[in-house]
Every structure is written in C-alpha cells, then in structure tokens.
Amino acid sequence: MKVSIIGSGYVGSVSAACFAELGHEVICIDIDEKKVEMINSGRAPIWEEGLDELLEKYSQKTLIATPDYDYAVQNSDASFICVGTPSGKDGSIDLSIVKAASASLGKAIAKKDHYHVVVVKSTVVPETTEKVVLPIVEENSGKKAGKDFGIVMNPEFLREGKAVYDFMNPDKIVVGAIDERSGFVVSELYRGLNCKVTHTNPRTAEMIKYVNNSFLATKISFANEVGNICKQLGIDTYEVMDAVGTDFRIERRFLNCGAGFGGSCFPKDVKAIIGKANEIDYKPQLLESVVDVNDRQPLKMVELLQGKLGELKNKRIAVLGLAFKNDTDDIRESRSIPVITELLRQGTDIAAYDPMAEESMKKVFHDITYCKTSSEALEEAEGCLIMTEWDEFRKLDKEFGLMAGKVVIDGRKMIDPKKLSMEIDYEGICW
Incomplete structure (x- = not known):
C-alpha cells in the first residue's frame, strides 16, 4: 500500500521506516527542510537504534520525504498524523500542531477524487479524533467523513531506544475507526506483523494509549x-519487589525504584489525562499523586547529597547521566533537569557527563561544565549523582579514586559498593 506520514520526529520517522520495511511505499511530509533533506539522503533526523539502517536501505527507493501535502496525499491511500502534542502550561494537551496538520491534510484531500484514510497516531486525549481532527478535515476538504474519507485512531506503543524493534514486534495493535472500510485499510498495513489487531472506536483507542x-x-x-518507606526502615526495597513481582497479577517490570520517570510520554500523558478528567469535573486523585511523587523524587538526590556534604555552594559535583533513560539522547522531562536546577540554585559547580545527550542538554543549561568522559566529570568532584542507567556507569570503579570526596548518590542502583576496589561513601536513593 501507499502511505504518507505527517511529521518526521520520533514516531513519524520510525513509523515511516518500518512501514517501508513491511513492503509499503512511504512519503514523509515535513515542513522542516533539514529533516526532509536528511531523510532523502538516508539519514535519521533523530537517534534511534536501527533507524539509520532502515532509512539508508529504503530512502529514494520506497521512501521519500517532501514538504508538499498535495503530492503526498495524491500519491497515498492513507495519511498518518504523527506530530507532537506537548503539554500546555497547566499540563493539559496542546493540540495546535495536530490542528494545523489536520487543516493542511484537509486542503490536500479536497483536491483528491478518491477515498483517503486519515490516521491519527499522535497521542491525543479521548474525543480528539472525532471532535477536533474530523471536523477540521471536513471543513477544509469540503468532504464527508465516513463517505469521502475515513478517520482512524491508531496509537503507538514504542519505547525510545527500542522503537524500531517495538514497531516490528508489537504486543498490541489498536485500530479505532469510525467505519469498517477505514479500519480495514489500516489493519492491512500491519498484515506482515505477528500480532492480533484490536478493533474499536477512536475515543476508546485514545484511552487505551493513556491508560x-x-x-x-x-x-x-x-x-x-x-x-522511600523501605529506606527509612532499613529494608531492601529491591528484595521486596523481587518477591512481590513474582505474583502474576503484578509482574516485576516497572517496579524498580529510583529518581523517577521522564521522557516524552509518561509525564505528558499522565498530565494530559488529568487535564481531561478535570475538564469533565472529575478529580483523579491517584493520577495526581503519581505526578506529585515523581516531581518530588529527584530532589531527594540533592537532599541525600546535602546530608553527606552539608552546604553545597562552590562544591564540585559530578552529574552522571543527562538523558531521561539510557540508549537515547532525549532529555525531555529528564530527572537530571530538576536536580541540576536545584544544584545551580545552591551555587554548585556542576561537571556533567552523558554519552549521548550533551548537545541536547546544552540547550537547557549553558553555564555548567560538560565533560567527555565519566573520569573527567569525577576528577576532583566532592560528590557524584548517578541519574541515568547507562551500562558504562555499572563498570565504574577506579574512576571514583579521582574524586576529592568520594560521596556517591545513586539514583538508579548502578553501583554495588561491595564490589569496588576502594571504599566510597555510597548512598542509594531508596536503598
């Protein structure tokens, strides 16, 4: 089949490359000329494991990029909206980019004689596809949804750093369509994958993603x-969770404690569903608590550091890990950001290191020292905060000998002080 992908960011570029791998012809639509140029030269506009290889394999063959909506729509059967949905100041979802893409798509569909399917893959709150995207496309196309064009919500469930793998090996595919015809078209795109398709309506598909x-x-x-409770009681919380996680109703994954979650999905999505709940006059107390706990958690790193070193002003502190998780350069909602902000407020001299996210973090903090290795960051530091689960941090040992104070606060359970060749003043955030 022939598909067009609106937006060449994280979801869009991965979807485009993987649809090409499944044998479809793909046209990427992006107003950013640099991204268009990169894709057409076989280079990924973001870092994602395996993405460069797929783009190099299919670029200028069955995958091209263009800023021209008309060309893309005329030469495809379905268009996927894969643009960003950032949080507004109050935490609610900002649909401005989705609305703009829907309007441009509608204008292009107006010039097309044949049936076209509009697929929302951007993460949007329930009712957005039917009450925002659909009427905008109808208004700008002059055509009727369900008759002249189809509307489908097809959420993504991709982990950053493993998105290509997750796309090609899904545990679920959800297709929320307004009619049988458009649902069939989208389902056919995934025929080459070994996964059952869940068919539902758009608002249910939207809710599945958020839940x-x-x-x-x-x-x-x-x-x-x-x-946090276990730490106060002298209990190994990892031992607790290892046992609790054997219960098939609970499962062990996502029960590791640490400095909290970040990234482009979890913080934004929880806040968005809270905003939607408030919109319908429901107070989601549990979800609000999830956000509150996550907001407080990284600052415990600084509190533990103060407990060891006292006043932090003018002290050199190494911050190891800037990305929100390992295997990505994404710093969105990284737990390092509130930690660095607080350290700067206290007048700390920060030496930061991350194997991939330095350039991204420089856009947020200009006035801290960025190092090229862990050793450089640790040299003469009085304290160290480990913020990201990079495998290379697990191997640190003699590098701690470069420190002046040898105080290590671990936010990701990366270090086993008993296995080190020297003594350090070690403290885990929750253990």
Whole structure:
C-alpha cells in the first residue's frame, strides 16, 4: 500500500521506516527542510537504534520525504498524523500542531477524487479524533467523513531506544475507526506483523494509549513511594519487589525504584489525562499523586547529597547521566533537569557527563561544565549523582579514586559498593 506520514520526529520517522520495511511505499511530509533533506539522503533526523539502517536501505527507493501535502496525499491511500502534542502550561494537551496538520491534510484531500484514510497516531486525549481532527478535515476538504474519507485512531506503543524493534514486534495493535472500510485499510498495513489487531472506536483507542502509559507511570511512582518507606526502615526495597513481582497479577517490570520517570510520554500523558478528567469535573486523585511523587523524587538526590556534604555552594559535583533513560539522547522531562536546577540554585559547580545527550542538554543549561568522559566529570568532584542507567556507569570503579570526596548518590542502583576496589561513601536513593 501507499502511505504518507505527517511529521518526521520520533514516531513519524520510525513509523515511516518500518512501514517501508513491511513492503509499503512511504512519503514523509515535513515542513522542516533539514529533516526532509536528511531523510532523502538516508539519514535519521533523530537517534534511534536501527533507524539509520532502515532509512539508508529504503530512502529514494520506497521512501521519500517532501514538504508538499498535495503530492503526498495524491500519491497515498492513507495519511498518518504523527506530530507532537506537548503539554500546555497547566499540563493539559496542546493540540495546535495536530490542528494545523489536520487543516493542511484537509486542503490536500479536497483536491483528491478518491477515498483517503486519515490516521491519527499522535497521542491525543479521548474525543480528539472525532471532535477536533474530523471536523477540521471536513471543513477544509469540503468532504464527508465516513463517505469521502475515513478517520482512524491508531496509537503507538514504542519505547525510545527500542522503537524500531517495538514497531516490528508489537504486543498490541489498536485500530479505532469510525467505519469498517477505514479500519480495514489500516489493519492491512500491519498484515506482515505477528500480532492480533484490536478493533474499536477512536475515543476508546485514545484511552487505551493513556491508560497504558498512566498505569506504567503509576507502577513506577508506587515503587518509589514504597522505596522511600523501605529506606527509612532499613529494608531492601529491591528484595521486596523481587518477591512481590513474582505474583502474576503484578509482574516485576516497572517496579524498580529510583529518581523517577521522564521522557516524552509518561509525564505528558499522565498530565494530559488529568487535564481531561478535570475538564469533565472529575478529580483523579491517584493520577495526581503519581505526578506529585515523581516531581518530588529527584530532589531527594540533592537532599541525600546535602546530608553527606552539608552546604553545597562552590562544591564540585559530578552529574552522571543527562538523558531521561539510557540508549537515547532525549532529555525531555529528564530527572537530571530538576536536580541540576536545584544544584545551580545552591551555587554548585556542576561537571556533567552523558554519552549521548550533551548537545541536547546544552540547550537547557549553558553555564555548567560538560565533560567527555565519566573520569573527567569525577576528577576532583566532592560528590557524584548517578541519574541515568547507562551500562558504562555499572563498570565504574577506579574512576571514583579521582574524586576529592568520594560521596556517591545513586539514583538508579548502578553501583554495588561491595564490589569496588576502594571504599566510597555510597548512598542509594531508596536503598
């Protein structure tokens, strides 16, 4: 089949490359000329494992990029909206980019004689597809949904760093269509994957995405709350969760406690569903608590550091890990950001290191020292905060000998002080 993908960010570029891998012809639509140029030259506009290889394999063959909506719509059967949905100042979802894409798509569909399917893959709150996207496309196309064009909500469930793998090996595919015809078209796109398709309506598909992410976020905040209690009682929270996780109703994954969750999905999605709940006059107390626990958790790193070093002003502190998780350069909602903000407020001299996210973090903090290695960051530091689960941090040992104070606060359970060749003043955030 022939598909067009609106937006060449994280979801769009991965979807485009993977649809090409499934044998479809793909046209990427993006107003950013640099992204268009990169895709057409076989280079990924973001870092994602395996993405460069797929783009290099299919670029200028069955995958091209263009800023021209008319060309893309005329030469495809379905268009996927894969643009960003950032949080507004109050935490509610900002649909401005989705609305703009829907309007442009509608104008292009107006010039097309044949049936076209509009697929919303951007994460949007329930009722958005039917009450926002659909009327905008109808207004700008002069055509009728369900008759002249189809509307489908098809949420993504991709982990950053493993998105290509997750797309090609899904545990669920959800297709929320307004009619049988459009649902069939989208389902056919995934025919090459070994996964059952769940058919539903658009608002249910939208809700499935939010419930999925909100539940995982809840597990993390629950684990952190329990971890904080266990630490005060001298209990190994990981031992507790290992046992609790053997219960098939609970499952072990996402029960590791630490400095909290970040990224482009969990924080934004939980806040968005809270905003939607407030809109219908329901107070989601549990979800609000999930956010509150996550907001407080990283600052415990600074509190533990103060407990070891006292006043932090003018002290050199190494911050290891800037990305919100390992295997990505994404710093969105990284737990390092509130930690660095608080350290700067206290007048700390920060030496930061991350194997991939330095350039991204420079856009947020200009006045801290960025180092090229862990050793450089640790040299003469009086304290160290480990914020991201990079595998190389697990191997640190003699590098701690470069420190002046040897105080290590671990936010991700990366270090086993008993296995080190030297003594350090070690403290885990929840253990």
